[in-house]
Amino acid sequence: EIQLQESGPGLVKPSQSLSLTCSVTGYTITSGYDWSWIRKFPGNKMEWMGYISNSGSTNYNPSLKIRISITRDTSKNQFFLQLNSVTTEDTATYYCARFGYSEDYFDYWGQGVMVTVSS
Amino acid sequence: EIVLTQSPTTTAASPGEKVTITCLASSSVSDMYWYQQKSGASPKLLIYSTSNLASGVPDRFSGSGSGTSYSLTINTMEAEDAATYYCQQWSSNPLTFGSGTKLEIK
Numbered sequence: 001e002i003q004l005q006e007s008g009p010g011l012v013k014p015s016q017s018l019s020l021t022c023s024v025t026g027y028t029i030t031s032g033y034d035w036s037w038i039r040k041f042p043g044n045k046m047e048w049m050g051y052i053s054n055s056g057s058t059n060y061n062p063s064l065k066i067r068i069s070i071t072r073d074t075s076k077n078q079f080f081l082q083l084n085s086v087t088t089e090d091t092a093t094y095y096c097a098r099f100g101y102s103e104d105y106f107d108y109w110g111q112g113v114m115v116t117v118s119s
Numbered sequence: 120e121i122v123l124t125q126s127p128t129t130t131a132a133s134p135g136e137k138v139t140i141t142c143l144a145s146s147s148v149s150d151m152y153w154y155q156q157k158s159g160a161s162p163k164l165l166i167y168s169t170s171n172l173a174s175g176v177p178d179r180f181s182g183s184g185s186g187t188s189y190s191l192t193i194n195t196m197e198a199e200d201a202a203t204y205y206c207q208q209w210s211s212n213p214l215t216f217g218s219g220t221k222l223e224i225k
Contacts, residue, residue, distance in 0.1 A: 046162075046205060046216040061213040062120075095161055103168065104209040105152040109161035 002026035004096050004110035012090075012117050018083040022096030022110060023076070030054050030074050034099040036106065037070060037081045039092040047092075051099055052079050086117045121146050123206050123217035131223040132196040140220045142206035144187045151189040152207040153182055155200075162205065166191060198224045 008020035022035070029035055036051040050060035052070045060068050064083070072079040083090060093114045097106040122145040132138045142151060150169050154162040164173040166182035169189065179194040193200055201224045206217035 044203060044219040044221070046219070048214040048216065059212070063213070097161075100167075104150065104214070105164055105167050105207065106154075106162070107164055109163075112161055 002098070002108045004098065004108055006094060006096050006110045006113040008094075008113060008115070010114055010116060012086055012115060013119050014087055014117055015085055018081070018086050018090060018115055018117075020081040020094055020096075020113060020115070021078055022080070023078050024098075025077070027098070029072060029077055029079060033101050034059075035070075035072070035079045036097050036099050038095045038097055038106070040095070040112070041092045049081070049083075088117050091115065091117045120213060121148060121208055121211050121215050123208060123215055125204075125206060125217040125220045127220060128218070129221045129223070131225045132193075133225040134196055134198060136196045136225075138193040138196050138200075138222060140191045140204055140222070142184075142189045142191070142217050144189070144208060146211065147186045148189075148208040148210035150208070150210065151182065151184060153191045154205045154207065155202045156205065157202045165204075193222075196224070200224070 003025045005023045012018045032054050034051040034053045037049040040046045050070050052058050058070050067084045069082040093112045095112045096110045098108040124143045126141050153166040155165050156162040165176050170182045181192045204220045
Protein backbone atom coordinates (compact mmCIF):
# COMPACT_ATOMS: atom_id res chain seq x y z
CA GLU A 1 0.00 0.00 0.00
CA ILE A 2 1.30 3.43 -0.97
CA GLN A 3 1.54 5.87 1.91
CA LEU A 4 2.86 9.41 2.25
CA GLN A 5 3.64 10.99 5.60
CA GLU A 6 4.54 14.63 6.24
CA SER A 7 6.71 15.67 9.15
CA GLY A 8 8.22 18.89 10.40
CA PRO A 9 7.83 21.69 12.91
CA GLY A 10 4.34 22.96 13.57
CA LEU A 11 5.50 26.46 14.46
CA VAL A 12 7.85 28.71 12.49
CA LYS A 13 8.81 32.31 13.23
CA PRO A 14 8.25 35.04 10.63
CA SER A 15 11.20 35.60 8.25
CA GLN A 16 12.56 32.10 8.95
CA SER A 17 12.40 29.05 6.68
CA LEU A 18 9.75 26.36 6.76
CA SER A 19 11.10 22.86 6.18
CA LEU A 20 8.98 19.75 5.77
CA THR A 21 9.69 16.13 4.90
CA CYS A 22 7.47 13.70 3.01
CA SER A 23 8.32 10.04 3.60
CA VAL A 24 6.95 7.66 0.98
CA THR A 25 6.39 3.94 1.51
CA GLY A 26 5.04 1.37 -0.89
CA TYR A 27 6.45 3.07 -3.99
CA THR A 28 9.89 4.26 -5.04
CA ILE A 29 9.86 7.96 -5.92
CA THR A 30 12.33 7.43 -8.76
CA SER A 31 10.10 4.84 -10.46
CA GLY A 32 7.61 7.32 -11.86
CA TYR A 33 5.10 10.08 -11.12
CA ASP A 34 5.69 13.57 -9.82
CA TRP A 35 5.83 14.34 -6.12
CA SER A 36 4.05 17.47 -5.03
CA TRP A 37 3.48 19.84 -2.18
CA ILE A 38 0.05 21.45 -1.76
CA ARG A 39 -1.23 23.66 1.00
CA LYS A 40 -4.66 24.55 2.32
CA PHE A 41 -5.12 27.88 4.01
CA PRO A 42 -7.57 28.67 6.80
CA GLY A 43 -10.79 29.40 4.95
CA ASN A 44 -10.39 26.51 2.50
CA LYS A 45 -8.26 27.96 -0.32
CA MET A 46 -5.94 25.29 -1.77
CA GLU A 47 -2.67 26.09 -3.53
CA TRP A 48 -0.37 23.80 -5.51
CA MET A 49 3.19 24.73 -4.54
CA GLY A 50 5.31 22.61 -6.84
CA TYR A 51 6.66 19.18 -7.57
CA ILE A 52 9.81 17.17 -8.04
CA SER A 53 9.64 14.62 -10.81
CA ASN A 54 10.83 11.04 -10.65
CA SER A 55 13.94 12.17 -12.57
CA GLY A 56 14.63 15.00 -10.15
CA SER A 57 13.48 18.00 -12.17
CA THR A 58 11.31 20.56 -10.46
CA ASN A 59 8.35 22.73 -11.35
CA TYR A 60 7.21 25.48 -9.02
CA ASN A 61 4.15 27.67 -8.80
CA PRO A 62 5.33 31.05 -10.15
CA SER A 63 3.77 32.76 -7.14
CA LEU A 64 6.32 31.00 -4.91
CA LYS A 65 9.23 30.63 -7.29
CA ILE A 66 11.68 32.91 -5.48
CA ARG A 67 11.02 31.35 -2.04
CA ILE A 68 10.51 27.64 -2.67
CA SER A 69 12.79 24.66 -3.08
CA ILE A 70 11.79 21.01 -3.41
CA THR A 71 14.53 18.42 -3.12
CA ARG A 72 14.76 14.70 -2.43
CA ASP A 73 16.80 11.95 -0.83
CA THR A 74 16.35 8.89 -3.00
CA SER A 75 18.20 6.66 -0.52
CA LYS A 76 15.51 7.38 2.07
CA ASN A 77 12.63 7.64 -0.44
CA GLN A 78 11.83 11.11 0.86
CA PHE A 79 11.26 14.50 -0.66
CA PHE A 80 11.41 17.86 1.03
CA LEU A 81 9.88 21.31 1.00
CA GLN A 82 11.75 24.45 1.95
CA LEU A 83 9.90 27.76 1.93
CA ASN A 84 11.99 30.80 2.77
CA SER A 85 11.12 34.14 4.34
CA VAL A 86 7.77 33.00 5.68
CA THR A 87 5.08 35.36 6.89
CA THR A 88 1.84 34.80 8.76
CA GLU A 89 0.20 34.33 5.36
CA ASP A 90 2.07 31.02 5.02
CA THR A 91 0.08 29.56 7.92
CA ALA A 92 -1.64 26.53 6.40
CA THR A 93 -1.98 22.78 6.40
CA TYR A 94 0.71 21.35 4.14
CA TYR A 95 0.17 18.14 2.18
CA CYS A 96 2.47 16.03 0.10
CA ALA A 97 0.88 14.07 -2.72
CA ARG A 98 1.66 11.88 -5.71
CA PHE A 99 0.73 13.38 -9.06
CA GLY A 100 -0.57 11.15 -11.83
CA TYR A 101 1.85 9.71 -14.37
CA SER A 102 -0.40 10.05 -17.40
CA GLU A 103 -3.28 11.87 -15.78
CA ASP A 104 -3.29 15.32 -14.24
CA TYR A 105 -4.52 14.47 -10.77
CA PHE A 106 -3.30 13.60 -7.28
CA ASP A 107 -4.00 9.98 -6.39
CA TYR A 108 -2.26 9.57 -3.03
CA TRP A 109 -2.02 12.18 -0.30
CA GLY A 110 -0.39 12.46 3.08
CA GLN A 111 -2.53 13.25 6.09
CA GLY A 112 -1.27 16.83 6.20
CA VAL A 113 0.69 18.83 8.76
CA MET A 114 -0.51 22.12 10.21
CA VAL A 115 2.16 24.83 10.20
CA THR A 116 1.62 28.11 12.01
CA VAL A 117 3.83 31.12 11.35
CA SER A 118 3.95 33.24 14.46
CA SER A 119 6.45 34.99 16.67
CA GLU B 120 -3.16 31.59 -14.11
CA ILE B 121 -6.55 29.97 -14.60
CA VAL B 122 -8.93 30.87 -11.81
CA LEU B 123 -11.58 28.31 -10.93
CA THR B 124 -14.72 29.69 -9.29
CA GLN B 125 -17.05 27.24 -7.61
CA SER B 126 -20.69 27.75 -6.76
CA PRO B 127 -22.32 27.59 -4.43
CA THR B 128 -19.76 28.35 -1.72
CA THR B 129 -21.87 26.56 0.86
CA THR B 130 -25.01 24.49 0.51
CA ALA B 131 -27.06 21.94 2.38
CA ALA B 132 -29.10 19.04 1.06
CA SER B 133 -31.52 16.52 2.50
CA PRO B 134 -30.90 12.77 2.13
CA GLY B 135 -32.05 11.65 -1.30
CA GLU B 136 -31.81 15.13 -2.79
CA LYS B 137 -29.85 15.86 -5.97
CA VAL B 138 -26.87 18.22 -5.59
CA THR B 139 -24.98 20.02 -8.35
CA ILE B 140 -21.73 21.94 -7.83
CA THR B 141 -20.44 24.16 -10.62
CA CYS B 142 -16.84 25.10 -11.45
CA LEU B 143 -16.30 27.99 -13.84
CA ALA B 144 -12.84 28.50 -15.34
CA SER B 145 -11.44 31.90 -16.30
CA SER B 146 -10.13 30.33 -19.53
CA SER B 147 -10.98 27.15 -21.37
CA VAL B 148 -9.59 23.92 -19.92
CA SER B 149 -9.51 20.49 -21.51
CA ASP B 150 -10.41 18.48 -18.44
CA MET B 151 -11.52 18.89 -14.84
CA TYR B 152 -10.82 16.86 -11.74
CA TRP B 153 -12.87 16.73 -8.55
CA TYR B 154 -11.88 15.95 -4.96
CA GLN B 155 -13.83 15.39 -1.77
CA GLN B 156 -12.35 16.44 1.55
CA LYS B 157 -14.01 15.41 4.78
CA SER B 158 -13.22 17.16 8.04
CA GLY B 159 -9.83 16.14 9.39
CA ALA B 160 -8.95 14.05 6.32
CA SER B 161 -6.88 14.62 3.21
CA PRO B 162 -8.58 15.17 -0.16
CA LYS B 163 -9.80 12.14 -2.07
CA LEU B 164 -10.08 11.96 -5.85
CA LEU B 165 -13.70 11.55 -7.01
CA ILE B 166 -13.73 12.31 -10.73
CA TYR B 167 -10.88 12.39 -13.26
CA SER B 168 -10.79 13.63 -16.82
CA THR B 169 -14.12 15.45 -16.37
CA SER B 170 -16.45 12.47 -16.19
CA ASN B 171 -14.61 9.34 -15.06
CA LEU B 172 -15.34 7.90 -11.64
CA ALA B 173 -12.27 7.16 -9.55
CA SER B 174 -11.87 3.68 -8.11
CA GLY B 175 -14.22 2.94 -5.23
CA VAL B 176 -16.35 6.07 -5.69
CA PRO B 177 -20.12 5.42 -5.54
CA ASP B 178 -21.93 5.82 -8.85
CA ARG B 179 -24.25 8.47 -7.40
CA PHE B 180 -21.37 10.84 -8.20
CA SER B 181 -20.92 12.06 -11.75
CA GLY B 182 -19.05 14.80 -13.59
CA SER B 183 -19.63 16.67 -16.82
CA GLY B 184 -18.73 19.80 -18.69
CA SER B 185 -16.43 21.33 -21.25
CA GLY B 186 -14.61 24.54 -22.05
CA THR B 187 -15.05 26.89 -19.11
CA SER B 188 -17.99 25.23 -17.35
CA TYR B 189 -17.88 21.98 -15.40
CA SER B 190 -20.08 20.37 -12.80
CA LEU B 191 -20.11 17.66 -10.17
CA THR B 192 -23.46 16.01 -9.42
CA ILE B 193 -24.50 13.85 -6.52
CA ASN B 194 -27.64 12.07 -7.71
CA THR B 195 -29.01 11.20 -4.28
CA MET B 196 -27.42 12.88 -1.28
CA GLU B 197 -26.28 10.68 1.58
CA ALA B 198 -25.11 11.76 5.03
CA GLU B 199 -21.58 10.54 4.29
CA ASP B 200 -21.34 13.00 1.37
CA ALA B 201 -21.11 15.95 3.74
CA ALA B 202 -17.70 17.41 2.90
CA THR B 203 -15.90 20.17 1.03
CA TYR B 204 -15.51 19.63 -2.71
CA TYR B 205 -12.80 21.07 -4.96
CA CYS B 206 -12.31 21.17 -8.70
CA GLN B 207 -8.77 21.19 -10.17
CA GLN B 208 -7.21 21.84 -13.55
CA TRP B 209 -3.86 21.53 -15.17
CA SER B 210 -4.54 22.51 -18.74
CA SER B 211 -2.40 25.54 -18.01
CA ASN B 212 0.52 25.99 -15.61
CA PRO B 213 0.25 26.54 -12.72
CA LEU B 214 -2.11 23.84 -11.56
CA THR B 215 -5.01 25.47 -9.75
CA PHE B 216 -7.83 24.43 -7.47
CA GLY B 217 -11.32 25.80 -7.21
CA SER B 218 -12.45 27.93 -4.33
CA GLY B 219 -14.24 25.02 -2.65
CA THR B 220 -17.87 24.13 -1.94
CA LYS B 221 -18.92 23.07 1.53
CA LEU B 222 -21.81 20.62 1.41
CA GLU B 223 -23.77 19.93 4.56
CA ILE B 224 -26.54 17.47 5.32
CA LYS B 225 -29.93 18.87 6.35
